[in-house]
Amino acid sequence: MWLFTKFGFFSIVQKDQDGTLTIRSHTKGDLDRLRNHYLPSLSPSRAQSETDYPWRANASAAALKEAMSTIVQEIDYSNFKSEVGLSTGHARAKRYSKVWSAMYDMPEDLLEPHATDFEGLPWSSPSSTRGNRRIRKKSYAKLTVFS
Incomplete structure (x- = not known):
């Protein structure tokens, strides 16, 4: 992660x-x-x-x-990118902004599977596999972080 x-x-x-x-x-x-x-x-x-x-x-x-x-x-804070600039400097904020830019248009060019069918996430079925790789299943407490 x-x-x-x-x-x-x-x-x-x-x-x-x-x-x-x-x-x-x-x-x-x-x-x-x-x-x-x-x-x-x-x-x-x-x-x-x-x-x-x-x-x-x-x-x-x-x-x-x-x-x-x-x-x-x-x-x-109300704006993460601005807060990064204030907290750890504008050089780091510029690097973070490059990641933000790469992800900005993702909904337009990336076809994603339906959220309930995606294999490998904690809520998917315990027998999920992808290719020859077995997906390990664990219990996770719910913690969603968006900032």
Whole structure:
């Protein structure tokens, strides 16, 4: 999952089957801000060369869920892109805007399956597969984040 916040950009994945999530970032500062303000149990940041995300840390799903809930509760702005510029600078806001621009016309050029039939999401049937890859099913608490 990609997570864009006013203080950082993260890619969150499950690498191991122990329930620990790997939180990846392009900058150590993003992970530091996440740890210092919302997720104190986040492991120390570690650098990895020759990967698409050079900085990584780990956290439990429960701890990340709690941190994300707090982040959502603290939303107090009416325009995310403007808030990013104020919070972490206009250079980052420009990068985020490029992502926004790429997604802006998506409804016009991307045919999407019906929401209730999409495989691989938490509400799809437990036996869903895509190709030869088995989709892991888990229970997730409802948390929808739009900002």
